[in-house]
Amino acid sequence: MNWPGPVLGAVAVALVELDAAHAGQFQVSRPIVLGPLLGLALGHADLGAGVGILLELMSLSELPVGGHLPLNATVASGAALLLAGAPCPVPVELALPVGLALGWLHQRLEGLRRLRRNGLGRSVEALLRLGREPGLGSLAAAELCRQALTTLGLLAAALAALPLLRWGWSIAPEALKAGLRLSWGLSPWLAAASLLRAAGNPWRVSV
């Protein structure tokens, strides 16, 4: 596996992430779809499926309703797989928490982007009142580009930090490594419990 693979993978994740909320919403950004395919592209199909299924089930109960912005599972799964599948990888038990941290960071950055976008409506309104064409298509395209570049920046930073992560792992206390291995080892049962919880009360109709 050469470096172009993970770099192209990061670009692909950045583009696919747009499907999560900004464009299309065809569910190709879901970890259960992205994970196996990205894993296959990186030469680790089983790892990709494992990470994808885990993050899919863990994110099922995080619903994007009422303006709530959940942790970005697409970025979390993509980052974890890129870190665990890169030419100089880190163990998956470290890659997964780092991926979750990046997913959380992306959640925060997207929240700030959405606050900024609130002002776009006023700008468009002002242009319409002046009788000018607001160029909504160009506006949408620009925002999609910014969103993709934000995601790509995060993933590129993660890949650039790989040497630091490998060094950190090499000097980490054995107890911490044992804890991370334990949580990775028990993760299938956590995923199954999350699925049961998300499926939930079959007689409830509200979210």
Next chain:
Amino acid sequence: MQGLGFCYAMQPWLQKCYGERQAELRSAQLRQLEFFNTQPYMAPLALGMVSALEEEASGLPAAERDERIARMGRLKGSVAASLAGIGDALFWGALRPFCAALSLALTLLAWRLDFLLALLGLPGLYLAAYSLPAFFVRCRGLGWGYSWGDQIAARLAAFPWQVWIRRLRLAGFLLALAVCGLMLASPLVDSRQRWVGAIMLLGYFLVLFLLAARASPYRLYLATCLLGSLAAAGGWI
């Protein structure tokens, strides 16, 4: 939140309705720029409804148009909220867990035949199961909303949404139980791991169920790591 997108989607139709009447076109664009928020797959129903009402309003004399436009605005807001309630419960709350459980259950059964094929078939299974109903609603929703017009509330109320949501949730729950059973019965898991797995599965589920919003799976994952580290430091594992 979705007002810009709604206005963008309405642009071609508004230009068709108002043609060369630039002042009325601008007014229409401004009112479609207002706050709008609903579940994305149900949004075409609102778009269709508003398209029908805008077309109707564009053909009215000015004196009658203002009242019709005001009514359209009220209807748009209330319909968006109703569609969001239905769509969130149906797609996010019921269909997504159902499709995840279905595709996982089929994959766990199929992997005994060919492991790699089963893993790679998982995304396809999930997308097929989810996209069929989602695309159906998205594609037909625009036509439904347009043909129903201001009768959309009555037409929505006539459809048994709660029945279908309950059925999906029940099916999803049963499939989730099947997934748990298949995991515990897997030949990859020895008897000791089976017991540990069953206990952890039950423990995690109870924590998630009892603590609800305070205990997300992500926090449980990190909590497991922390407790594992402490246990390793104490020499228990």
